[in-house]
Amino acid sequence: MMLTWMRTGRAGAVCVLVCAVLLVAQQAWFFGEWGGPEAVTLVSDATYIPLALVFTTLAARVAFSKRQEPRTRRAWRVITLACGWQLAAHIAWFVQSHVLFTSDYPSVADYCLLIFSPFMFAGLLMLPGQNRRRRDRQKLALDALIVGAGGFMAIWFLLLGPILNAPGFTPWQRTFTAALPVGDMLLVLAMSTAMLRRHQRETPAPIRLLAGSIALTVSADVSYSWIQLNGGFTGGSWPDLLWLAGCFLLVLAADQQYRRPRHPEPKRRDRSAVFLLPYVAGAGAYLLLAVESAHLPINPYGGMIFGSVVLTLLVMARQSHALRDNREIAATDGLTGLGNRIQVTERLEQLAAQPLRPGQHTAILLIDLDRFKPINDTFGHEAGDAVLLAAADAMRAVIRDGDLAGRLGGDEFAVILQHLPSREAAGSAATRLLEALRMPVIFGEHVLMVEASIGVAIRDDADVSGDTLLQQADTALYAAKRGGRARFEYYSDVMDTKAREAELRRAVAQDELVAYFQPIVALATGELRAFEALVRWNHPVRGLLGPGEFIDLAEETGAVVPLGAWVLRAACREAADWRATVPGAEPLRLTVNLSPKQVAQADLVQTVEAILDETGFPPERLTLEITESVVLQPDPLTVGRLQALRDLGIQLAVDDFGTGYSALSYLRRLPVTVLKIDRSFVTGIADDPEARSVCEAVVHLGEAFKMNVVAEGIETAEQASALIDMGCEIGQGFYFHRPLPPDDATALVGRQFADLGNTNQRAAT
Structure with missing residues (x-):
């Protein structure tokens, strides 16, 4: 019954609001220390249960919603199981601390939290990501392993090493205490994989919220294990703030995933720092190594450690330059040096994701060289290449810095103009391009005359996609060719055969x-x-x-x-x-x-x-x-x-x-x-x-x-x-x-x- 009611968007919003109020109330109680330590502990432990109940229910709503694609539903069913174990852990902890008044370690709550980790690990890995080639999947695995290795060094330094040497633990307690940070390391590995899998598109809000929840939960777990090693953990202490905030982010993640459309429009290329995760992990690992080795003698360890750090940083810097070079090669036309279809398409997607701004216009100009085929057929491909190179030079001379000229293939080019003061400015740019492209090209003893036709599409609709803009410019281009060539035409709905047919x-x-x-x-x-x-x-x-x-x-x-x-x-x-x-x-x-x-x-x-x-x-x-x-x-x-x-x-x-x-x-x-x-x-x-x-x-x-x-x-x-x-x-x-x-x-x-x-x-x- 509750799940049926929760399927409404309004119900989810109410639950999020209630959880936010509970979290704010707990924070006020914690920092105000109202009623003393026992009351603060009781309020903190009691707050977990409704939050955990809500995020488990919201996760189940996603898992069985027809609005989501099948792969997403399967992943969230596993995440729902993980949330269920966390709910059981919070209930068990509350009963143990405030009903039975026991302090066994490991307790039932600890076992439930330990089971939470593998289920959440599997659910995060099952989240759908971008389709990739085998080589890309291998690079993704390497990046995720780098992050995992850095996390392992941090956990070893903070927990695993001290746990293995800590006195007073039974073998089972020692094993169990070590298992908790290992589970956290798996969560870090899975979450970094999920985010890195999305780095070529905008990372969806649910993924970002899940990442934030995992980060807070792992931080709280590490703190909990550290406190257990140094005197024993009691409820109502500061790790509860991190756990509760992580619970609230889980609530938000489940609600945002439910609201996310089944097939969202592609967004602009993500400019976030997700791709820096492997580098951050490596730098953090070296920082821990430097702290741990501070007591070692400078000779020979200091120079060796310093040299290893510098050498690794240089390799990372060299790799970043190689990645940039590969990116430029992949996005550049090999003949003309202009952008290629990939770069034009990505720029159009970026523009399509931006809001319309008054007084600023964006235009795409699609350019086709008139009578290029006879030149290519009569004088050969070398003559055609000479014409294409001359056309590329002419475009570079006309467009402004920040605008993009690209070759889509054959004798077809595209120019993307941004921040134009008016629609007419696109026409002025098209006129200048026509003049620049109306030129003789010297090829051996031959003078090849070149002209062009241009189709102009203005972005007037905030919801229009980059592909649609390109199609509109193409429609205008062929209207210009039908009108006599060596001219330009603005796109209008009247030209669009499909739109006019539907109308x-x-x-x-x-x-x-x-x-x-x-x-x-x-x-x-x-x-x-x-x-x-x-x-x-x-x-x-x-x-x-x-x-x-x-x-x-x-x-x-x-x-x-x-x-x-x-x-x-x-x-x-x-x-x-x-x-x-x-x-x-x-x-x-x-x-x-x-x-x-x-x-x-x-x-x-x-x-x-x-x-x-x-x-x-x-x-x-x-x-x-x-x-x-x-x-x-x-x-x-x-x-x-x-x-x-x-x-x-x-x-x-x-x-x-x-x-x-x-x-x-x-x-x-x-x-x-x-x-x-x-x-x-x-x-x-x-x-x-x-x-x-x-x-x-x-x-x-x-x-x-x-x-x-x-x-x-x-x-x-x-x-x-x-x-x-x-x-x-x-x-x-x-x-x-x-x-x-x-x-x-x-x-x-x-x-x-x-x-x-x-x-x-x-x-x-």
Whole structure:
């Protein structure tokens, strides 16, 4: 029951607060010496039990929480067992000291504390760390052993040596007293391993708190053993302050681990001094050696000890320089001397972890050399290397100290600019880089001309990752290349295909789209014959967008499939309402476009049929328009789907006929009933004899195939008259009507058929 309640974050916070209050109260009682030594001892020993109960419960909460990854849960289950033994030790000590009034050594509490060490040792080693190569694991083991060796020297000097020579101990007491510091040494070894395993990332708060708890506990244990050697330990003395503080840190560690997300975002490279642990341990060991050997004669021991210390320090200093050199080699591009992808990635991770500061901007510039491949292919790799070296020198000349230029691979570079006063400063830097990279490179007898394109991404979001910034700069780079090369572009959400695709799909799901309707009329009379459904996007930020703003993206990403289904459903629903509410509107036809991707869907016929059933619009009044790309690729499956639509009574039209590579043989094979003449053929028919001849040929072609012909893009009375003379009877365009929103289209239908009813009524009279 308690564990169930403890699974809430609020419960953990309450427990931490209660433990903090208890610890403060104990400290006040200890330093105030209220009630005398016996009262101080009683309060100190009593404080352990609720603290130990809380950290055991909180550790169990972590051990069985689905929020944690499996390896973490397994490690904390072992840590929970260790905490349970420590809880048993504190209870046993309290009973022994204040109920039974015994002072046996070793006591039950001592045995429980001894069992605590191997369980905690195993739990700490089981904590998940960074995945490493075999060589890295070997280096980690050496570092941890160095720390362990230094700890062993300290424990030997303070405890193990005196224990072996102390009088008055039975063999079992001597063995047990020596076992306690050995257990502490194991804890130091395990904790140093856990921390060193994390040194390439930020050490998580739970690990740091566990390390602090182990450090305080080991210090208290050493003090306890020392006091036992020199007169016997009694409760309420100063080691209790260290033990209790260690208990409270265990409470904090368990609570912080529970709150830590399962897959936390990667943080910046840890700049803490964890990597110095082996050096600190070595220095401490030599310090103890110097203290212990102070009584030895200078000749020969002094010089030998001094020389050993100096020699070790020199080796350590040489190793630090070797590590720095290895690091520089690993993070440097071998050809240009710039940073490589590793260094650029790490710098981006550092920047992503920093908070945004007003008046300071960070930008990443992704640079690609234009037409580098032809140079490499024509003149060889040596010429390509000369160009890359020249480009690197140009970048060094432009960027400031503190900024980073790196080569990501091939002819792609990255520049990271920090502490810019404005967004425009990144553009100014990009302009200077373009100028510096627009240079001739002398290679033997050849002059190689180089230019570059640059994509600029500004860090505006505190939560954006380094990888995302690099992707944004890459998107902007290709926008610059598409725009003509030798230029730069800022990244914007509009460029991001994935983000725009998700936004477009979300617009379909949230009904941000609007169906517009362009009337199709009889050219001679202007009477309404049909409507073509067109789509608009009522964008919440950018306003009403025409199809040119998003249809190409929808086609490219496949979002046109759900978008097309939405348009068909919305248009059929609106047209069915006209038929139901406007007398005489039943003959009115509806035309809707089908994209090539929709035609390629295996369930196209079922989707269309389901929409017609849902909206109640009759299939015989529906025309679906397909493009010439579908006509040119009439595989058997496509032909079968189109024929199935025709079997439902739906008419099929070829949209924008004549703009592609139309094949007349396919028109005979496909169940097409309507040809729509593209507006490009209609534009010049009033005054261009050649355009008129082409348009007239298309009209006659439709007649030859026994198809209805519809002209698009009619903008003048002269064009309408010319089309009538050719024999084209139906058309659409701004001369008659612009695309109308649903309400205006409904009003037009009402007027048209009301006027038609009045005309018929007068004729009958």
